[in-house]
Amino acid sequence: MRLLQGPVAFLLCGLLMLPVPMLTAQSDSHLVVPSRAKHVREAYTSHEMQGDARILHALNRFTFGPRPGDLGAVRAMGLEKWFDQQLNPKSMNETELDAQLAKFPAMQWSTQELMYRLPSNGMIRRALAGRLDVPQSGIVQAVYRNQMDRLKAKLQAKQGKKDIAAPMTSVQSASMAVVGDSEAVNSADAGAMAQSATAQDESDKAMNAAATTPAIPDDEIRTVLALEPGARVNRLAAMPQPELDAFVKALRPIQKFVLMNGMTPEEREMVAALEGPERLVAAEVIAERLTRDIYSNAQLQEVMTDFWLNHFNIYLRKNQNMPYALAGYARDTIRPHALGRFEDLLEATAHSPAMLMYLDNVSSVGPDSIAVGRIKRIAARRPNLAKKLPEGLNENYARELMELHTVGVNGGYTQADVTQVARILTGWTVEKPEQGGGFTFNPNRHEPGAKTVMGVKYKENGEREGEELLHALASSPATAHFISRELAIRFVSDDPPPKLVDRMAKTYLASDGDIKAVLKTLFHSPEFWSPEMFRAKVKTPLEYVVSAVRTSDADIESLSPLANALHKMGMPLYGCVPPTGYKWDAATWVNSGALVDRMNFALALSANRLPGIRVDWSAEGATQAIQAAGETTPETEEARLESALIPGGVSETTRNAVLEQFRQQYTQSDVAQARQIAMTRRPRWRNVTMSQTERQDRLLAGLLLGSPEFQRR
């Protein structure tokens, strides 16, 4: 018993006070934690964070950073109750989030519907080859027509080369006949074509550039912009290629804004789809995720969703089906299990088209399977064709499933185990991924015979073999430890106390991998509340950017400046190429380049220089009177903004640096700035009259958001 290790007095006291049933229970089980924690707390009281520090610590760690009012709300509710609510977020009021999510209607569609209504380039190629029923009415017809025309123009531009649609068709139909699921094979071609973001962009550019651009008269732009929103959409839908692309290209930034103005979310999506349906899907997948991170009240659920999306990393540009699969991956695979059982989550990812495509399991085929037998017979007759057909194992998913998803690299497996796992998982594939299909088990591709993984034998049993394997992996002590440590790194510190990790792993095993229970153990651990843990974690770029807009209560019309900022800072969402995902430690994210980007982001956000994002630093209520009376000073404004933006406060050093530099620089540059403002022609829709207080607030807020204190959580 662990209690025996403690001092005698403590032991006696503990034994006397433990209720009888507890004494018989395993003392390490999480069931006794409350009672143990009581004593532990007595022993640790003087060493634990207290009061508001405790609340802020919890908000820093279990949310994407506090929003204005959060501290008070948790104070009123009680921290324990708040945490309990975060663990069970079903009943939470999400009015604001729902209103924001309504901007992305397509994100509610099934993958198939997304693929059909916002067609990928693969769908367009099928349409051109006559292998797809092209919609015959509505805006969606115009979307297809535009994309088909763009592709045709691109193909024509590639003169001298064969029409690429033709050979692909023959391979596809051949493989359809042989393997019975053509698209699983063909995704390989798509993968090769869109291997990197750069390649994708290049091909987009080529597609647009291929069309010769006709000149668009200003009159026409004005006429279209003057139309009612609905009529504007119809007018654009009626435009042929290349006129539409030329029209969009001719718009100035402000005109682009006017073009979308007054439209419903559905209409905006239609216009964006006319410009490029694939780009729209990729942009919305990212925007939807950011929206939830920023606005959801179920913050812990979103933090955990982000955690698992990183643990089960997927790269957006793996192939052109991926953006489509990712909408459902976050929504149906990860989020529903983010606070559930790990095994359910693992099962869900193993059945997700996104994971099966990303780690190539879609094309792994048992070397002795029925499918390979057929391919070999075909190959004997038509060798050229057979080259394109899969005929063996791909061990990519098998390896990462063990190394990164479950037992970890020291989990006790060998190369032979990896191969055996790959055999077990043969046949786990995706039905028609090019059309947004879902998981399917294809028995023809499954490797026959028994397999042995880490000493455990799996009898030949088709799909069940994989289910048993996933169960074994999810319930392994190595997995319990690996997941617990990763959680502790995310929530506690870069180098978490091993004893804490051990306790979490015990809870994991005792609770059948219940993620909530593991988080409760973490929450009730003295290590977590130890004062040196306050702001001990450095924010990742995502945590930094989201916490900045949350604390600023920014009004967000467009999320793309945030997505761009993440790209610059080295953490684009769904942009991590290797399956390892991003790291959570300070060493990765603190360096000179990163600091420059963070400071510039803080300054741009605070000065309303991020297009489509507005912050308002003016005071409300009582302080407004002071402001009106002109009694604000840098000191009063700094104090007000500091308590609003960084409720935990900044150091005296930071405050002094802000104020001193601020005073100096302000008086020096005042004249110069006034002159600059007079000289710069400001766009009319911007407020020209900016008070001195306002300018001062922008700089103050920018400096505070860029301070060392705000880099931590």
Place this chain on the structure above:
Amino acid sequence: MQLTRRFFFRNGAMALAGTTAIPGFLVRSVLAQTAVQPNKRLVVIFQRGAADGLNIVVPYKEKNYYSMRPSIAIPQNQVLDLDGFFGLHPSLASFKPLYEQGHLAIVHAAGSPDMSRSHFDAQDYMESGTPGVKSTQDGWLNRALQVEDLRRHIDHSPFRAVALGPDVPRTLAGKVQAIALNNVNNFSVGGRGPAPSPAASAFQAMYGDSGDRIFHAAGEETFDAVKMLRAANPGQYTPRTGANYPRSEFGNSMRQIAQLLKANLGVEAAFTDVSGWDTHQNQGAVQGQLSNRLRDFSDSITAFWADMGDDAENITLVTMSEFGRTARENGTGGTDHGHANAMFVLGGTVKGGRVYGKWPGLENEQLNQNRDLALTTDFRTVLGEVVSRTIGAEKMDLVFPGAHIGQRNFLDLA
């Protein structure tokens, strides 16, 4: 006159003495570099994802190569012959002249002796330079710079060790400060004017006086670097004619490394990486996925070489990847995680035009674990030779602890 704070404190009056016409750091970096190894600079490139060495430097005389890779092998008549046994992938055409001029050397069957097939672990081991040892805190290149400091203690530019990208890679992690930057032309706070913005000054004071150890250090480095870069003004940069960088992420990184090197910022070691090598599926042969990667790879490096002009003489560039790929193609037109690989070493003083290393053969019984190219050259002997001949880091037991390498193991290529 731009003078960084830390230089001022370190060098005191010495630094002020140099303030008449040219910035002090230029004086110092020149002095520093003339001390032992005049102007030697090292460029390190990591191919992340495990590049397929057997299709990059093709052993086209190996029969088994063709039987193991029925759909992805490079046909004999398509390889760019190097020595009658090895040939370059045709997409590496721009490397061929460099090889013929004797600037480009190849080491085949090289890599990390550790058997891990995990990208993560293998990259970590290769970057730490201590295969099999996880507890190593710093990277091999950082240690090489530390070793250089043991021999001659001088002040260095904040740009002494620079990485193109959003973060400092493991290779450069450690005691010697390294800087990471995404974009050379955009490296300033609160605007790009000739003088620091009010915001930049405030941040500088804030971080400079901060009690937060980590951010204090990073802040100091940042503002030193920003000032130097502003003074050097690399934004006014056009590559030399004939240096045609591909418009790719890697091409852009190589271009910026050239920019930094030519701006005389005191760069000793530059690092960048290039991903997209994990070709499990449909990797292609003469054309295709790997072919596209290789064209970008070689054209970017060749453009960099051309861009450096006469300065190329002082450059040594070395490439590596965490492991090779399986000798046999897999069931999906790709290759899985393997073992040994090919490394490129390019430089003015490199004894190029040769493929170095003992060739282990590709017959089934010659393969590592019956699946991969066996390893005959520890990557650390290549890197060790390179750092001792460039930045003068000769204490191999400190650069690569536990590796037991030294002069006697060197291939004598640098």
